[in-house]
Amino acid sequence: MDKTINNNLTLSSQKYHLFITVFIIIGILVTIVCLLALYILCKSGVSYRHRIQLDYIIDPQLAKQAALKLSPEPV
Structure with a gap:
């Protein structure tokens, strides 16, 4: 049997850190939008x-x- 490794599926360390950073930024933005919507609902007239x-x-x-x-x- 031929054991070959597909290197296209593995992420480099740099790409992994970029992915984590983008994921965290998107999470923070979603949290800010949700908190803003909650604030607007609570302070509505x-x-x-x-x-x-x-x-x-x-x-x-x-x-x-x-x-x-x-x-x-x-x-």
Whole structure:
């Protein structure tokens, strides 16, 4: 049997480090975009109570249930 090694499939050390660096940079960019989207969602002008008012227009029963969940528990 002839044992040959395909050198095209092995990465050189330089290419490996380049791949890892690009992978880390893409990961950091994706994390930044996700955090920015989360910040925008949390700081949006539409409050939760305003959403309940919109729900009340669409489905009054659903809005009543949501309002009960927001009301403080009796002590």
